[in-house]
Amino acid sequence: MPLIRSVFQDELDGVSQTLLDLTAMVCTAISEATTSVLNRDLTIAEKVIETDDRIDDMQHELDGRIITIIARQQPVATDLRALVTALRMSADLERMGDMAHHVAKITRMRHPETAIPTELIALIKNMGETALAIATKMGQVIATRNVDLALEVERDDDEMDQLHRQLISTLIAPQWSHGVESAIDLTLLGRYYERFADHAVSVSRRVHFLVTGNYS
Amino acid sequence: MPLIRSVFQDELDGVSQTLLDLTAMVCTAISEATTSVLNRDLTIAEKVIETDDRIDDMQHELDGRIITIIARQQPVATDLRALVTALRMSADLERMGDMAHHVAKITRMRHPETAIPTELIALIKNMGETALAIATKMGQVIATRNVDLALEVERDDDEMDQLHRQLISTLIAPQWSHGVESAIDLTLLGRYYERFADHAVSVSRRVHFLVTGNYS
Numbered sequence: 001m002p003l004i005r006s007v008f009q010d011e012l013d014g015v016s017q018t019l020l021d022l023t024a025m026v027c028t029a030i031s032e033a034t035t036s037v038l039n040r041d042l043t044i045a046e047k048v049i050e051t052d053d054r055i056d057d058m059q060h061e062l063d064g065r066i067i068t069i070i071a072r073q074q075p076v077a078t079d080l081r082a083l084v085t086a087l088r089m090s091a092d093l094e095r096m097g098d099m100a101h102h103v104a105k106i107t108r109m110r111h112p113e114t115a116i117p118t119e120l121i122a123l124i125k126n127m128g129e130t131a132l133a134i135a136t137k138m139g140q141v142i143a144t145r146n147v148d149l150a151l152e153v154e155r156d157d158d159e160m161d162q163l164h165r166q167l168i169s170t171l172i173a174p175q176w177s178h179g180v181e182s183a184i185d186l187t188l189l190g191r192y193y194e195r196f197a198d199h200a201v202s203v204s205r206r207v208h209f210l211v212t213g214n215y216s
Numbered sequence: 217m218p219l220i221r222s223v224f225q226d227e228l229d230g231v232s233q234t235l236l237d238l239t240a241m242v243c244t245a246i247s248e249a250t251t252s253v254l255n256r257d258l259t260i261a262e263k264v265i266e267t268d269d270r271i272d273d274m275q276h277e278l279d280g281r282i283i284t285i286i287a288r289q290q291p292v293a294t295d296l297r298a299l300v301t302a303l304r305m306s307a308d309l310e311r312m313g314d315m316a317h318h319v320a321k322i323t324r325m326r327h328p329e330t331a332i333p334t335e336l337i338a339l340i341k342n343m344g345e346t347a348l349a350i351a352t353k354m355g356q357v358i359a360t361r362n363v364d365l366a367l368e369v370e371r372d373d374d375e376m377d378q379l380h381r382q383l384i385s386t387l388i389a390p391q392w393s394h395g396v397e398s399a400i401d402l403t404l405l406g407r408y409y410e411r412f413a414d415h416a417v418s419v420s421r422r423v424h425f426l427v428t429g430n431y432s
Binding site: 180 | 287
């Protein structure tokens with residue numbers, strides 16, 4: 001049945017393409033969320049918050065499509081596993097959009113003040129850039145199924161964990177002069193970036209498992 | 217094919233039973249995590265942390281089983297949707313176990329000190345009890361597919377959100393005398409309970425959607 005197989009292949013390619021479209025959206029979202037929080041830019045923050053609804057809609061459509069493909073094509077074990085993995089990856093990507101949304105909401109909550117004291121601008125900028133780099137590499141892992149790149153995402157996440165520890169150290173140092181409310185904002189902000197990166201690692205691991213049959 | 221249908225029905229019942237077993241485990245985990253953090257009890261905290269590995273293993277086994285059922289039985293759309301929903305519920309339950317684990321890790325990190333100042337003991341106790349009540353009701357929703365009960369879980373979550381706001385208000389009040397490090401612990405603790413309850417809401421919504429075909 002070469003024709004039916006080809007339709008199915010097109011459907012699988014369509015799923016991969018939507019995962020890449022979602023990746024592009026969460027990359028833009030985390031990048032703009034970081035810009036919004038560093039520049040206390042309400043307009044960009046509102047844009048990120050609105051984009052999250054579009055990410056949710058796209059994920060919802062994708063999940064429905066995947067289930068329809070499974071129901072109609074009754075795929076063999078390997079293809080089924082790829083489709084179930086795609087369902088899980090879409091859930092991770094949706095949560096990455098939520099994390100960008102949460103960052104943007106901190107911008108909005110503090111506006112017109114800033115949530116980021118001067119001495120933490122460089123660190124938060126670094127966390128934002130690391131998050132974007134990890135998500136971009138995760139997109140390459142989805143596109144290429146390159147297992148080495150998947151392992152690199154894990155290592156890049158160690159960098160994020162290190163930045164996160166540095167953030168907490170700054171907050172609890174005796175020199176901290178911005179009070180508890182600011183420390184709460186920054187604790188949550190740190191958690192959002194860390195979770196964003198964790199989901200990118202999760203996506204990369206799923207690809208790795210799909211390709212090798214082994215968890216890294 | 218009444219015999220094959222019956223085997224399939226047994227398999228679906230087995231999936232539901234494992235979801236209920238996981239629910240029982242996360243109920244115990246969040247209850248004991250709360251006890252550990254209120255009584256700075258390291259032994260109970262270690263137990264919760266170990267239990268989380270068993271929850272992860274059980275979820276992993278369940279997911280493999282669900283994919284095998286889909287591959288072998290090639291279920292019709294309704295049954296397929298139920299099985300995909302079970303996959304998502306198992307992911308929520310696994311995250312609920314993680315949240316209990318995170319609470320227990322705060323106990324361990326602060327030991328032999330306590331993470332909870334005296335004036336917040338009642339509130340954290342209340343958050344722990346609310347989390348347990350929501351998870352218990354979520355288990356009833358899984359067992360009975362009662363749609364009204366599913367909506368009740370949403371309302372109970374409003375109670376959790378209110379407790380969470382109360383916690384943050386306490387931390388940022390001028391009377392707060394326990395410093396930034398303690399406020400960071402409690403911010404994260406509040407987030408863990410809130411996310412635990414969110415996942416219970418997510419499970420209940422999935423059951424509601426499965427039964428009614430509509431998101432509540």
